[in-house]
Amino acid sequence: MPTDASTALLTDRYELTMLDAALRSGVADRRSVFEVFGRRLPARRRYGVVAGTARVLDAIADFRFGEAELAWIAQTGVVGDETLDYLAAYRFGGDVIGYAEGECFFPGSPVLTLQGTFAECVLLETVILSVLNHDCAVASAASRMTTAAHGRPCLEMGARRTHEWSAVAAARAAVVGGFAGTSVMEAGRSYGIPTIGTAAHSFTLVHDDEEAAFAAQVAALGPGTTLLVDTYDVERGVERAVRAARTAGGELGAVRLDSGDLVAQAFTVRAQLDALGAATTRITVTSDLDEYAIAALGAAPVDSYGVGTKLVTGSGHPTAELVYKLVAREGADGKMVDVAKASASKKSVGGFKTAGRVVEDGVAAEELVVAADSLADAAPVLTAAGARPLQVPLVSAGVIAEEHRGPGALRAAAERHLASRAELPYEGWRLSEGEPAIPTRHVTLT
Amino acid sequence: MPTDASTALLTDRYELTMLDAALRSGVADRRSVFEVFGRRLPARRRYGVVAGTARVLDAIADFRFGEAELAWIAQTGVVGDETLDYLAAYRFGGDVIGYAEGECFFPGSPVLTLQGTFAECVLLETVILSVLNHDCAVASAASRMTTAAHGRPCLEMGARRTHEWSAVAAARAAVVGGFAGTSVMEAGRSYGIPTIGTAAHSFTLVHDDEEAAFAAQVAALGPGTTLLVDTYDVERGVERAVRAARTAGGELGAVRLDSGDLVAQAFTVRAQLDALGAATTRITVTSDLDEYAIAALGAAPVDSYGVGTKLVTGSGHPTAELVYKLVAREGADGKMVDVAKASASKKSVGGFKTAGRVVEDGVAAEELVVAADSLADAAPVLTAAGARPLQVPLVSAGVIAEEHRGPGALRAAAERHLASRAELPYEGWRLSEGEPAIPTRHVTLT
Incomplete structure (x- = not known):
């Protein structure tokens, strides 16, 4: 793919109509937290593999509406003029943290977290999910194959x-x-x-x-x-x-x-x-x-x-089943509020989350996911549990952490995956269907 | 995807090494016939749907090695200088015929047939299969869904x-x-x-x-x-x-x-x-x-x-299982020879093929595939069987048939699919696993 191509139209129409309506109703600027996570692992596999992080960062960098994109959107009439102006000036200026590429993940792991305005985060939903759902599916299948290949x-x-x-x-x-x-x-x-x-x-x-x-x-x-x-x-x-x-x-x-x-x-x-x-x-x-x-x-x-x-094709599971959900947002009073859809069948846990992997004697024992207002607030819980922090800064105030998408990023991801997989308990390497290699424990401080 | 992007590196390395070795051994210019077909339908479905034809034609049009591509290939050392010169001048100059987009297909249907030199045809293998295997898989799933949706x-x-x-x-x-x-x-x-x-x-x-x-x-x-x-x-x-x-x-x-x-x-x-x-x-x-x-x-x-x-993701079958095989080529004496791999588990039928659908009282009865030297030679067999010819010219001496990739091509394909599906026997519309909706009969005249 030519690296100068815009990724802005690799986007579901409803991201644009939501933006349009949010600009009119005054909620577009509300500070928001969006989280990418999986409710389950496909096919009762033991672990997932984070992959595509570098491509997500590329997609964010290339997410801009040039003349061609704006002209076409204007022609469709999907959004009004105020929204077209917003799109013309669009650059993601928020923060992204996430599991480093190559890390294993489990149900409920906050694989990627975006913080910014509702408007700037909601627009990125489609392309971020496309990249992660595809790349994680392939990497997860690849990891099972290289395990089976024994070197x-x-x-x-x-x-x-x-x-x-x-x-x-x-x-x-x-x-x-x-x-x-x-x-x-x-x-x-x-x-x-x-x-x-x-x-x-x-x-x-x-x-x-x-x-x-x-x-x-x-x-x-x-x-x-x-x-x-x-x-x-x-x-x-x-x-x-x-x-x-x-x-x-x-x-x-x-x-x-x-x-x-x-x-x-x-x-x-x-x-x-x-x-x-x-x-x-x-x-x-x-x-x-x-x-x-x-x-x-x-x-x-x-x-x-x-x-x-x-x-x-992901060995039977061509998509990683990751979703992108609003988990917290600013209220009318300026304070942040945790949010989650109420559906019983599609359960989410609200709030900004910090994740760590509890490792005992070199063997992973638990995925610890702490809902707290910030990484700093959650840090003592992770420390007390002896958990290795899993999230790294990927974008800070719109500035991309180049070490996570530059030339060395792929090799680093492959090495990180080897180490992360090696840390799993023996059960985690099995090819058969079963429970996740380690349980996920949610703690809520807020 | 920007339409001016080259598709030339969306290619398996072995297409280039085969070209390189064929140029050296003197077989690169041998007239050849390559055929895209499926040995079976995924998951014992009743029919497949041809889709992606317009994208194949785009990929052929954009299959050219510019300075950036040549510089990179030269750097890898994958091929020698003579081959680099060949690639720099590459434009597909052969013929392509195929099932019109939207048509149903069955095991052994010659979905796409390329005729040209070995060199010019072999290079296109990867990108043609990528497009067709993806697009046919999705269209085949889509067709089952729209059947189930009853309008x-x-x-x-x-x-x-x-x-x-x-x-x-x-x-x-x-x-x-x-x-x-x-x-x-x-x-x-x-x-x-x-x-x-x-x-x-x-x-x-x-x-x-x-x-x-x-x-x-x-x-x-x-x-x-x-x-x-x-x-x-x-x-x-x-x-x-x-x-x-x-x-x-x-x-x-x-x-x-x-x-x-x-x-x-x-x-x-x-x-x-x-x-x-x-x-x-x-x-x-x-x-x-x-x-x-x-x-x-x-x-x-x-x-x-x-x-x-x-x-x-193709409803459980994300790839259409189509293959791209050499079925005939010029011999040392200048005459065409049918060829096929001998493997029992991966059976192919050699030779250039003409296909028609036998329709009786408005209901499809048989996929008739005739191996003969040309469409003209096979025509009497199709006529005698009352078969509707299925292949249309897509590229003639390198010139693309614009009606198959232009703005009206998609709508025409959708209409063609509706008609082709409507013609299948009732059994063919079933969602359950089973035999293909109609049998494929091979006739060899050569």
């Missing part, structure tokens, strides 16, 4: 199975969840992620035979390349692949298996490679993998996993 | 639950599948889709009470607006909503219900509205709807459906 590299190859720009964001989120590379070039350019991939079946088929195709690929990419060996017959494919590399004076880097029973095939191919003396030639597998298939391949002699569809 | 309007509101640019494409695909409007402003601007939406719970909560919020909204949007009545207590909410509109001198347009048991609530609220004399006030519902929930609301007095998560 073997996982590579993202799902671009073709999702929207073309989602693919780029998915590659980034996958890295937050522990992936080592991506197939998609734009993700390499935008985020510095190592790109991978050598050839598809079409490359073999366009040549007159497999020997010619392998020779061509080795000539272009060197013997250290990965040859796809299942276009015709795997056994002959492996034999030809090893020979093609040796003819070029080297040992083959890897073979790729993309169909059939991967567990059985991995053993057969490993034995064949070893018998051919190609002990250093690796095996990579790529056919419809998810965290369960990866786990099932754990005992097979596989060296890396290429994951497509299931990764970029 | 009541369905409105797309899922932007917040998917990637920010997927949301825009999803809104468009939803219209192909019969949706009447979208919440997301950019979809209104980019595709002329009517935008909808009035207010969220936060708007009620930022005011001192519900009366103040309703009065503010009615003042801004008029009494014909839709008021969200479930922030506190639905019964009182409805009463206040009707009063707010009447105080402003009108009758309320609609109430929106966003939580609880929607079926029971719809009856209660309808009775209350009628008792209040607000017989013209409509009821719209919006909480976690999918095609089954919509069907369950069929007997309830509901006037429209707002659908979010399940629509934009």
Whole structure:
């Protein structure tokens, strides 16, 4: 995505009509607190993974109404002139705190909190949720896959199975969840992620035979390349692949298996490679993998996993189910009031919240969420419980904390996720459905 | 998405390495036929819906390597200088035919077929699949929902639950599948889709009470607006909503219900509205709807459906499972050869294919797919079977058929889908899992 594109119209119409009505009724300037949180984890998973924070900050920076956007809104008649003037001058000038990217989260974790006027915060709802719901879903799936892979590299190859720009964001989120590379070039350019991939079946088929195709690929990419060996017959494919590399004076880097029973095939191919003396030639597998298939391949002699569809679609849960709710706002008397919708089925806890993770002997024990007027008011409760504070400043009076979106942010997020996941109790790493890895405890001081 | 953005890096690295190796081995210029098709329909659905054709044509038009793209590729060292020169001059100059947007498709339907050199076709694989797999998935879900809605309007509101640019494409695909409007402003601007939406719970909560919020909204949007009545207590909410509109001198347009048991609530609220004399006030519902929930609301007095998560994520199947395969290519002797991967689990049928739908007494009976060297060769078989030809020219010698991506294309696609779906046998409209609505019959003339 060109970085100079405005994100202002990636917005539900009702954010604009609410702004318009709020400007007329006089509540637009009321100080407000909006919170992003999940009422539950999808599919009774054990934890979620915060991802997309850097993209949220980009989206906030690019959230401005230029001439083209204003002209189009004016033409629709969705809002009046006063609102158009407001939009023309719009820059988010409030504060944002949130879980640092890569951190694990749980039901009720205040993943992101915005403080500002009602008007400036409400406008950002749609794009913030879009980014976080997508990226957290992919990172959460990625983390389960890298857990299942037990240190073997996982590579993202799902671009073709999702929207073309989602693919780029998915590659980034996958890295937050522990992936080592991506197939998609734009993700390499935008985020510095190592790109991978050598050839598809079409490359073999366009040549007159497999020997010619392998020779061509080795000539272009060197013997250290990965040859796809299942276009015709795997056994002959492996034999030809090893020979093609040796003819070029080297040992083959890897073979790729993309169909059939991967567990059985991995053993057969490993034995064949070893018998051919190609002990250093690796095996990579790529056919419809998810965290369960990866786990099932754990005992097979596989060296890396290429994951497509299931990764970029969140392994059955393509959205993180995060919501963006007003939890406190200024009243007519100038004092802040906690608010929450009354619905029994969609429960929210009102008020500004501070969160910490209680860690005992290096193992996470509890997500402590304290409703208090400020981080400072809640700090003693966190300290008393021995909780590590989870929120970091991301935007202060409209100024973005560059360390959370700059070039080092992705690597830091991936490292943070590894540490945060390592801290979970053993139960938290299980792939099966169950309770969150740690319980969330709400404390209200106000 | 800015329309002048290059799509060239929305591409898997292996398309570039295959190009590089093919240029070296001399097969890059071989005439080739690539086909997009699905081996099966997701979740044993009855039919798929072609969507995204106009976006594919946009992506092809914007597939060019400018200075920025070339500089970055050069820096990665993924390809050699000859390939960089090829990319700098790249413009797709081949032919594309495909099912017209909105048409139903089935397993084995040749949804899109590209003819050109291996090099020019292979490069487009990733972005074409990204667009079609996403858009067809959403349109297929949308079509099931509008079938279940039996003519009541369905409105797309899922932007917040998917990637920010997927949301825009999803809104468009939803219209192909019969949706009447979208919440997301950019979809209104980019595709002329009517935008909808009035207010969220936060708007009620930022005011001192519900009366103040309703009065503010009615003042801004008029009494014909839709008021969200479930922030506190639905019964009182409805009463206040009707009063707010009447105080402003009108009758309320609609109430929106966003939580609880929607079926029971719809009856209660309808009775209350009628008792209040607000017989013209409509009821719209919006909480976690999918095609089954919509069907369950069929007997309830509901006037429209707002659908979010399940629509934009394909109702459980966020990708259409379409693949892009080389099915024929020129041999060393200059003659075309049908090709296909030999894998038993990933079966393909080789050769250029012509498709027609056999319709008997107005009811679709069979998808007839004829492998022959050209449309002309296959035409007599289609004619003999009484089959309606399904493929239309989309790109001819690099020139895009503007009627398939211009301003009228979306409306035409929606109308085409209605007609195509209406033609399916009754079984084809069922929401339950089952066999495709019609069988696919392959005939090979070559």
